[in-house]
Amino acid sequence: MPTRTIDxxxxxxPTFAGxxxxxxxxxxxxxxxxxxxxxxxxxxxxxxADSFFAIRHGRVALEVAAPGKxxxxxxxxxxxxxxxxxxxxxxxxxxxxxxAMEPTRVIAFDGACLRGKCEEDKALGYELMxxxxxxxLDRLQATRLQLLDLYGEPAAG
Amino acid sequence: MTPRxxxxxxxxxxxxxxxxxxxxxxxGGAAPAFLPxxxxxxxxxxxxxxxxxxxxxxxxxGPLEHTVRAVGPVSAAICRARPGDQxxxxxxxxxxxxxxxxxxxxxxxxxxxxxxxxxxxxxxGALAMRQRLEGLVLLxxxxxxADLLFGPELEGWEEDPRLxxxxxxxxxxxxxxxxxxxxxxxIDGAAFDPARAVAFVVGPEVMMRFTVEALLARGMxxxxxxxxxxxxxxxxxxxxxxxxxxxTFACREGPVMRFAEIERFFRVREL
Numbered sequence: 001m002p003t004r005t006i007d008x009x010x011x012x013x014p015t016f017a018g019x020x021x022x023x024x025x026x027x028x029x030x031x032x033x034x035x036x037x038x039x040x041x042x043x044x045x046x047x048x049a050d051s052f053f054a055i056r057h058g059r060v061a062l063e064v065a066a067p068g069k070x071x072x073x074x075x076x077x078x079x080x081x082x083x084x085x086x087x088x089x090x091x092x093x094x095x096x097x098x099x100a101m102e103p104t105r106v107i108a109f110d111g112a113c114l115r116g117k118c119e120e121d122k123a124l125g126y127e128l129m130x131x132x133x134x135x136x137l138d139r140l141q142a143t144r145l146q147l148l149d150l151y152g153e154p155a156a157g
Numbered sequence: 158m159t160p161r162x163x164x165x166x167x168x169x170x171x172x173x174x175x176x177x178x179x180x181x182x183x184x185g186g187a188a189p190a191f192l193p194x195x196x197x198x199x200x201x202x203x204x205x206x207x208x209x210x211x212x213x214x215x216x217x218x219g220p221l222e223h224t225v226r227a228v229g230p231v232s233a234a235i236c237r238a239r240p241g242d243q244x245x246x247x248x249x250x251x252x253x254x255x256x257x258x259x260x261x262x263x264x265x266x267x268x269x270x271x272x273x274x275x276x277x278x279x280x281x282g283a284l285a286m287r288q289r290l291e292g293l294v295l296l297x298x299x300x301x302x303a304d305l306l307f308g309p310e311l312e313g314w315e316e317d318p319r320l321x322x323x324x325x326x327x328x329x330x331x332x333x334x335x336x337x338x339x340x341x342x343x344i345d346g347a348a349f350d351p352a353r354a355v356a357f358v359v360g361p362e363v364m365m366r367f368t369v370e371a372l373l374a375r376g377m378x379x380x381x382x383x384x385x386x387x388x389x390x391x392x393x394x395x396x397x398x399x400x401x402x403x404x405t406f407a408c409r410e411g412p413v414m415r416f417a418e419i420e421r422f423f424r425v426r427e428l
Contacts, residue, residue, distance in 0.1 A: 014345065061337070070331050075338045078346060101334060141367075145339040146327050150361045151270030151300040 006031045006107055013054050014080050015131050023124055030113035036100035042083060043098040050092070051111050052084030058104025063097040071097065075143070082135060087111025158392070160200040160245025163188075165238045166220050171306045174227045175271060176236045177212060179220035183243055188221045192253030193278030194385060194413040198393045199223060200245030201234035208390055209235070210275035210412070211249060216285060221246065224274035224306060250393045252413040254279045254357050254383060256286070263292040263349035267368050269340055269360020273297055273306045275385055275412075279357050284319060293320040294347050298340025298364065301326050302333050321348045340364065344371040351376035359385040366423070369416055379417035386411045386419070403428060 006028035010016040016024065034053070036042055042053055042060060053060075059078050063071035074096065077083055083098050083106075092111070118125030163180040170176055182188055191197075191211050200206040207229075213222030227233040238244055256264070256279060264283045268276045283293050295314060299305040305324065315322045323343040325336035336343065340360070354377060358368050365384050372382055388400035388407040400407035403422035405414070422428050 059336075063331075073329055073331060073333065073337050075342075076325075076336045078336070080346060142339050142342050145341065145363070145367060148363065149300065149327065150339075150364045151298070151304065151327070 006033065009056060009107060010054070013056075013082075015054065015082050015135055019127065023127065026117055026121070026124065027109075027114065027128075030110045030117065031107045032110075034106050034108040036104045036106070038100055038102050038104075040100050041097060042100065042104075042106070043094045043096075045094055045097050047094050048092060049084060049086035049094045049111060052082060052087050052109050053098075053106040054109070055079055055081050055083065056105040056107060058106075059101040060104060061099045061101050063099060065097060071099070075139075075146070076101065082132075084111075085132065085136065087115070088129075088132065158247065158394070160198070160206070160247050162243050163221070163246045165240050165242045165244065168239055171224060171308070172226075172304050174236070175224060175306060176227075177222055177224045178235070178238060178244075179213075179222050180244060180246060181220045188219070189249060191215055191221070191249040193256065193282050194254040194275055195249040195251050196275075196393075196412060197221065197223065197246050197248030197250070198390075199225075199235055200247070201231050201238070202243065202245060204234040205231040206245070206247075206391075207231045207235070208250075208393060208408070210385070212274040212277045214281040215278055216282070224271070224277075226271045247393065250408055251411055252409075254282075254413050255355075256282045258381075259283065259355040260286070260289050261291060261353075263294060263354035264290050265294045265296070265347065265349050265354050265356040265372070267296045267340060267344070267356060267358045267360070267372075269298045269364040269368070270300065270304070271306060272359030272361075272364075272385070273311075275359050276357060277307065277310075280314065280320070284317075287319045291353060292349055294323075294349050295320055296323045296340055296343045296347060297325070298343075298360065299324070299326045301328055302335070323347060339367070341367050341371040344368070344375055354381060356382045358382065362387070379420055380415060382416040383413055384416055384419075384423075385413050 007024040010024050061076050062074045066072050086094050162183040164183045166181045167179040196208045196210045198206050199209045209223045212224040225235045227236040266276050356372050386407045390400035391397040393408045395406045395409050
């Protein structure tokens, strides 16, 4: 089977789909294939957020460590999802733990590299920000629904 | 309008507050035939009567199966019924899931919480006609792993190559290996062609609203999305008006309704 380049893989991931080929090539210049075994951490809360990840295969849990309780599972992210926004904003620190729940293949991006390219090409920067903002909106709305505890109290009867 | 006495022949605890009861006519006759999605009025003698969807397989015959969550005095009394106890049954009432509309297409079943109960007949029916379907997708959301209905059966469906199953919960401990998040987050990654799919959705109304939006955003047509409307009702035969939904009645035109036909009422806040 022919090996696919990173820009080819990126073109199929929702966050990057539809980007101009030149942009995909630019972005892929900051990315590298990577993998994590089940239980391995992609990121730890408080660590420097130099990178972010696009999941090719597998599943990642976002967690918060709670003393005496073990990790508290916030959400899980699967194929096509992006893990990590902290590389975009100072102070560039991870807010949560990201743990591979199963063998997980990713494209790992160098955040500083991509920030640099966005600074150089504002149109690319705008397009990426727009896509990440849309991604954040989806995640925020899902979290709001999750907080509503919709299944908790149906109408009495 | 007079309930027919049925005897509980079996009861199975599904979750902490939900039970599945098998009911057989106390007079020894046959249980009435029903279509997937229809409901019965179940009467706990001396307590009251509530509409409960039928969760059994219409093709199986035998006892009627209802899966009930104890959320009020009547449903709690029904959940307390044990083999040998009697309950009153009127029905079946209402519209049914148009499973035939999925022939040659993808059947997409989206269930939230106890909404899986009225959709179980759809899954069983779809499995029975699987060779005539392009695909079968079941997406289930629950409050926690312990709140998921039909545990062993759901696990069996997850292993069954004939259908693609996604299960997600709102919260879980570290031992949970599945998804965590709302059921709408499973829709984008689900294996179906939105241009050739029919969706069947049941859950709390807010969940259904967001699920329908996610299905439409994925590219589905509102005419191919069916939801089940839940309303309080007393008579189940359009006389009491309690279940009126715009110009329709949940007991007659519903509970299963085509989203395209009720969209403008579905978005009315007080309806």
